[in-house]
Amino acid sequence: MYHYNDFDEAFVRERVSQFREQVARRLDGSLSEDEFRPLRLMNGLYLQLHAYMLRVAIPYGTLNSAQLRQLAYIAERWDKGYGHFTTRQNIQFNWPQLADVPDILLALADAGMHAIQTSGNTIRNVTADHFAGAAADEIEDPRPYAELIRQWSTDHPEFQFLPRKFKIAITGAPNDRAVTKAHDIGLRMVRDANGAHGFEVIVGGGLGRTPMIGKVLRAFLPTADLLPYLEAVVSVWNLAGRRDNKYKSRIKITVHELGIEEISRQVEARFLETRAEFKGGDQAILAEIGSHFAPPAFAPRSTAAYEAARSANPAFRSFADTNLAAHRAQGYAIVTISTKAHGATPGDMTAAQMRVVADLALAYGHDEIRISHEQNVILPHVHKADLPALYLALREAGLATANVGLISDIIACPGMDYCALATARSIPIAQEIATRFDELGLEQDIGALKIKISGCINACGHHHVGHIGILGLDRAGVENYQITLGGDATETAVIGEKTGPGFAADEVVDAIERLVRAYLALRLTDDEAFVATYRRLGAAPFLDALYQREVQIHAAE
Amino acid sequence: MTVIVTDRGFADDDWVEGAALDLPTSTDPETLRGQLAGVTMVRVQFPSFADGRGFTLARQIRRMGYVGRLRATGPLIADQYAMARRAGFDEVEIPPDLAVRQPEPQWLARANWQAHDYQSRLRA
Numbered sequence: 001m002y003h004y005n006d007f008d009e010a011f012v013r014e015r016v017s018q019f020r021e022q023v024a025r026r027l028d029g030s031l032s033e034d035e036f037r038p039l040r041l042m043n044g045l046y047l048q049l050h051a052y053m054l055r056v057a058i059p060y061g062t063l064n065s066a067q068l069r070q071l072a073y074i075a076e077r078w079d080k081g082y083g084h085f086t087t088r089q090n091i092q093f094n095w096p097q098l099a100d101v102p103d104i105l106l107a108l109a110d111a112g113m114h115a116i117q118t119s120g121n122t123i124r125n126v127t128a129d130h131f132a133g134a135a136a137d138e139i140e141d142p143r144p145y146a147e148l149i150r151q152w153s154t155d156h157p158e159f160q161f162l163p164r165k166f167k168i169a170i171t172g173a174p175n176d177r178a179v180t181k182a183h184d185i186g187l188r189m190v191r192d193a194n195g196a197h198g199f200e201v202i203v204g205g206g207l208g209r210t211p212m213i214g215k216v217l218r219a220f221l222p223t224a225d226l227l228p229y230l231e232a233v234v235s236v237w238n239l240a241g242r243r244d245n246k247y248k249s250r251i252k253i254t255v256h257e258l259g260i261e262e263i264s265r266q267v268e269a270r271f272l273e274t275r276a277e278f279k280g281g282d283q284a285i286l287a288e289i290g291s292h293f294a295p296p297a298f299a300p301r302s303t304a305a306y307e308a309a310r311s312a313n314p315a316f317r318s319f320a321d322t323n324l325a326a327h328r329a330q331g332y333a334i335v336t337i338s339t340k341a342h343g344a345t346p347g348d349m350t351a352a353q354m355r356v357v358a359d360l361a362l363a364y365g366h367d368e369i370r371i372s373h374e375q376n377v378i379l380p381h382v383h384k385a386d387l388p389a390l391y392l393a394l395r396e397a398g399l400a401t402a403n404v405g406l407i408s409d410i411i412a413c414p415g416m417d418y419c420a421l422a423t424a425r426s427i428p429i430a431q432e433i434a435t436r437f438d439e440l441g442l443e444q445d446i447g448a449l450k451i452k453i454s455g456c457i458n459a460c461g462h463h464h465v466g467h468i469g470i471l472g473l474d475r476a477g478v479e480n481y482q483i484t485l486g487g488d489a490t491e492t493a494v495i496g497e498k499t500g501p502g503f504a505a506d507e508v509v510d511a512i513e514r515l516v517r518a519y520l521a522l523r524l525t526d527d528e529a530f531v532a533t534y535r536r537l538g539a540a541p542f543l544d545a546l547y548q549r550e551v552q553i554h555a556a557e
Numbered sequence: 558m559t560v561i562v563t564d565r566g567f568a569d570d571d572w573v574e575g576a577a578l579d580l581p582t583s584t585d586p587e588t589l590r591g592q593l594a595g596v597t598m599v600r601v602q603f604p605s606f607a608d609g610r611g612f613t614l615a616r617q618i619r620r621m622g623y624v625g626r627l628r629a630t631g632p633l634i635a636d637q638y639a640m641a642r643r644a645g646f647d648e649v650e651i652p653p654d655l656a657v658r659q660p661e662p663q664w665l666a667r668a669n670w671q672a673h674d675y676q677s678r679l680r681a
């Protein structure tokens with residue numbers, strides 16, 4: 001994993017002192033509130049419903065144990081003892097005091113971290129496949145490219161006052177776990193006819209009030225051209241993007257209004273200019289970065305203890321079946337630690353739990369930790385021989401919930417409990433759904449099902465790409481939840497279809513149960529997942545169940 | 558009177574009228590091709606500090622080979638001085654009230670714009 005060099009280190013420290021000065025200059029009146037606002041945002045500091053919120057970057061979702069310990073320390077020293085992992089691989093602290101923020105940023109710098117460009121009209125923290133460097137299906141680890149993008153976008157002089165925020169996601173695997181098609185730019189590693197690695201560049205995806213699946217801007221971009229090409233795209237959009245209406249300023253609207261051909265023409269012309277400015281320094285830095293991401297020394301060991309524990313302990317077997325993913329090295333597994341114990345706040349983790357995870361990563365996981373956009377924590381490199389011990393330790397810390405990918409593994413944005421923009425609560429809905437299906441004992445039987453909940457139209461909870469999406473709105477002062485069906489966040493990304501009228505807060509869990517019971521009755525086999533049944537049959541039978549209409553008798557039946 | 562900010566701090570405007578070109582930040586840089594020969598001063602007029610188009614415009618003007626004076630004019634804040642210099646501006650022209658509210662030391666604090674610069678490393 002990447003370790004700051006002297007330059008990075010000096011940069012973040014300089015940046016902290018600049019922010020300390022900016023806070024002081026705000027207090028002495030040198031900076032107006034309007035002027036201070038973008039400066040605090042580009043350093044991760046939001047003003048929320050009840051307090052400031054500090055959003056710390058976990059670049060491309062990668063952490064080591066020392067960094068996670070530092071986050072635990074920050075949570076206890078300056079916050080209320082917990083942090084919240086977000087859908088953009090950030091961690092948010094909900095209760096810092098403005099005057100403490102420079103010290104918090106310094107504590108982050110001490111651990112090789114920062115909160116730079118986690119907010120504001122800038123290029124945001126670049127996100128990546130949370131299984132990068134471990135997944136069995138990967139072409140190449142995307143994280144060195146992600147780190148290169150981090151360095152390039154950090155404090156980029158041209159791109160600190162963009163028309164709006166700009167999000168980049170990257171994956172090195174054909175199975176897209178990074179939602180690349182719902183980002184301003186998505187980068188998918190591909191091979192050309194000669195086997196050379198490059199990126200398919202997708203532009204103009206995004207959720208929010210105008211959800212769009214991104215379009216291919218370049219089918220194959222040689223990896224060496226990554227930075228000049230990104231620079232060309234953002235440069236073109238910085239001038240062409242609308243600044244008259246913030247709801248029309250994202251690049252997805254620019255692409256929609258000008259057309260992909262015209263954007264492509266402008267980008268390719270600009271790219272000829274930008275490419276001439278990169279003379280190899282970026283490639284030398286990329287090679288150096290790559291050396292930080294050398295895979296750990298995987299050792300062949302017996303998996304007998306793992307097999308024995310599987311047969312002896314049904315709870316362990318259930319955990320293993322649900323929370324493990326295929327690793328590229330023999331005998332190893334990728335372990336996902338769910339933050340979604342039934343009834344818990346999705347994405348929240350206490351400082352004590354963070355320390356447990358840090359210890360376990362050190363003991364069993366080659367000191368690597370990942371945070372997923374699904375708000376879970378991952379130990380990417382664990383040998384199966386160590387899984388029984390790991391499981392026991394997780395269970396003790398309340399971290400062994402076996403629900404990854406299941407109905408209670410819900411993405412939920414902070415919603416009305418924290419967010420100033422919210423129109424409804426999302427956390428309690430997630431908690432109630434999880435609790436309901438746990439009580440019904442149906443979770444394992446239902447199988448793979450992704451529910452995603454947003455507390456307003458901004459869609460931070462990715463509801464458009466949930467198999468079942470829930471959007472909380474405000475209807476004349478009353479919370480109302482609109483349901484979408486059939487969304488997909490993977491390489492086959494689709495925006496979910498709206499159903500009919502929404503449901504009140506006390507009706508929505510029943511509505512979800514009706515949908516799920518309809519699915520259980522309709523599926524062909526136990527292996528046909530919810531979304532597969534939905535694709536096979538279309539919305540009609542699900543709408544019947546949702547709105548309790550008399551089930552129509554189809555001629556074929 | 559407006560104040561001119563450079564790496565040396567505040568100064569009065571020393572520009573005596575000549576071949577100057579004033580450009581709003583909405584200028585399409587493509588329309589400038591072939592128009593910059595003989596121009597010795599380009600002023601990019603920022604309507605607000607939040608309008609970042611001027612930074613890309615400056616880059617494009619430099620990419621076209623313009624080597625004359627390039628000035629950012631408008632209510633930029635001291636925190637943007639380094640961005641302006643890195644984007645290719647030589648100087649920033651600010652209104653007098655802003656120069657009072659954000660006095661010279663706040664701008665000189667960013668005169669070190671060549672340090673801590675990821676771009677110059679990546680383009681080496």
Ligand code: SF4
Pocket residue numbers: 413414415416419420421422423454455456457458459460461
């Ligand atoms: S979706 Fe809306 S309520 Fe939820 S975090 Fe985003 S802005 Fe806030």
